[in-house]
Amino acid sequence: NSYKILNKANILINIDSTLGYEALAKFKKVIFFNRINSPEFTFGWPNLFKKEDIFYSNKITYESFVKIYNNLNKISSRDWKKKIKTKIKEVIIYNKNNTILKKNLLKLGFDKKILN
Numbered sequence: 357n358s359y360k361i362l363n364k365a366n367i368l369i370n371i372d373s374t375l376g377y378e379a380l381a382k383f384k385k386v387i388f389f390n391r392i393n394s395p396e397f398t399f400g401w402p403n404l405f406k407k408e409d410i411f412y413s414n415k416i417t418y419e420s421f422v423k424i425y426n427n428l429n430k431i432s433s434r435d436w437k438k439k440i441k442t443k444i445k446e447v448i449i450y451n452k453n454n455t456i457l458k459k460n461l462l463k464l465g466f467d468k469k470i471l472n
Contacts, residue, residue: 367428371416372397381450383437385428387421388412410439 362368362379368386370376380386388411390397398405398414407413410427413420431439444450451457458471 367425377448378450380440381444381448383433383440383444385431385436386411387424387428389416389420390414391416405443409443 358375362375362382362384366385368376368379368384369389370379370386371389371391376386376388380388398407405412407415408420410431411424413424428436449456461471462468
């Protein structure tokens with residue numbers, strides 16, 4: 357199961373995967389690369405972030421990987437959470453048990469039994 361692996365990993369490497377964004381929302385250390393040098397496939401699209409930061413780069417190079425890996429390997433979990441807290445809110449929301457979605461589906465008339 358992908359989520360079991362995600363939960364056990366210290367550092368994850370991600371190329372344009374929603375699972376990587378989900379891991380980031382859970383404050384996991386994730387290295388992000390984009391697969392295509394295109395504005396549509398940059399980290400956090402459609403937001404316009406700088407081309408490289410402590411945990412992502414829009415170019416896949418050995419140098420970028422080593423730099424980012426070393427950043428994430430050295431930073432404590434506490435400092436990591438502080439560093440990325442704002443950025444996470446700009447790209448994804450983590451809502452444990454999907455309570456927000458379930459609440460809205462109930463308002464639309466979905467049966468409560470199928471939402472549990």
